[in-house]
Amino acid sequence: MHPAFSVIFLTTLIGVGQGLFLALYSGQIYSMMNLLPGQDSQSFYAIGTLLALLFLAAGLVASFFHLGRPMRGWRSISQWRTSWLSREIIVLGITLFLILLYGVAHYLAWTQPILILGETYPIDLSLAIGTLAMFSTFALFISTGMIYACIKFLQEWHSPFTVINFILFGAASGFTLAAAFSAVIGSDVVVFYATWAILLTFAAFFTRTASLIRNSNLKPKSNLQTAIGVRHTVIAQKAQGAMCGSFNTREFFHGSSLSKLKIVKTIFLIFVFPIPIGLLLAAAYGFFPIEFSIMAFIIQYLGLIAERWYFFTEAKHPQNLYYQSVS
């Protein structure tokens, strides 16, 4: 498939936003259980939520560049019964609203306990909204991943790894940003976020490597024989019906050389995993926590752009069988 930068930015940016929200929410859960020092509602949670919303909104803006007719975008909420894309757009709206509400709850300091769970854990309104937003965030991750995973003849995408990788990459980059954010505002939870960011990055490394191995061993189900229905082992295309390309040659071929693919793959494998892990470890141990954690986020995000670009080039569309040579 041809990598579309609008979609690359959409999926990576909302991934960061969702991950950052999950980081803030889990931080609040830890504080509620007295495992972490409590953070200030306004300066930490409200500002952090605003940052998450900015990433989500940036992703939403990027998505509009993918549409031929963005002004009709509102129509896309109608087919939620069958289309994962429709579901994603609805859930994205709900998630944005709930995360905004979570931020507002913190900004207005709605943090008086409304009930005490098990006589030890105080639940306040912000935590209740946060729980709803957490479920919505996961639903958004699943919808986004399923857009790609549900197309069965894109065999490289048609696997649970697609959804799992979207969740883990989003969470890892979000927790890395949470570490950078808490370091910048001088909070004392840098180590907590950095540790989780490292663990999530490790987990993403394992699942992404597994999907790379899976995809390299895939056997395409379609071939020229089934594509044109001729039972012969030697079939060569002599004309594709157009001399200078068509939508079919532009949309479904990445058009990049093997060496470029290899370079991008190496870049994402280095930028997403070892460098951020090293920088986060250093930050967690107190070496330039602000600079190192910010660097970790920026490098990991650049790596994720490369990862998503490579994710597109990995998918081999069966329609390409019909467009093998010009003449």
Next chain:
Amino acid sequence: MKQLALIIDLNVCVGCHACVTSCKEWNTSGWAGPLSDFNPYNTDPTGTFFNRVQTFEIGTFPNTETVHFPKSCLHCEEPPCVPVCPTGASYKREEDGIVLVDYDKCIGCKYCSWACPYGAREVDQQQKVMKKCTLCVDRIYDQTLPESERKPACVLACPTNARLFGDVHDSDSEVSQLIRENGGYQLMPEWGTNPANHYLPRRKTRLKIHEDELQRSDNPLKKEGVLPEPPKEQQTLDDIYMSW
């Protein structure tokens, strides 16, 4: 339920592209707006087409065969492009099984083209919406046309009768009989899309002559010629059968 479809006979297609040009002519002049072209008379011309004729060479020289392969939307009975559409612009008509795009609802997200394994959908770069073969839905029901012309433009244009149009759910229709009797097949059956359009394979009529058929085996004297007439009183085979 009716399922209109095209049957494409690869046995007689000569790859003349008449179906391509007549399709383009009809569908670029209709009320749905033009099928836009870019640089049509310049370098790198490109444009939107509903139908393309491709050419494949089968085998290795000198034992090769050229197959001309027209490809348009197959109007699948389980169209994978329809459920993925977020706006409902892509739909399959209940009454005749034609898969259509509502150009006024399409947002141009291209997701349906990702979900079509045949590459049958093309984005119109000017209107920014997805387009595809309509089976000339604006023609086949047009009461102002004589009945013989109420067929897709490509079918009328084909000089070798390689394209046939009809209801593949009606077992007695011409197209169903052709599929049944001439080995009609679907493209990429492995994805379960169940395309309505069928292709008829290359067919060759071969006369198989066995060695012994070149010589009369019931000629014990190995002599050709008219046998002597048997005597009148001798029983013949006819007498035996008649006696029954």
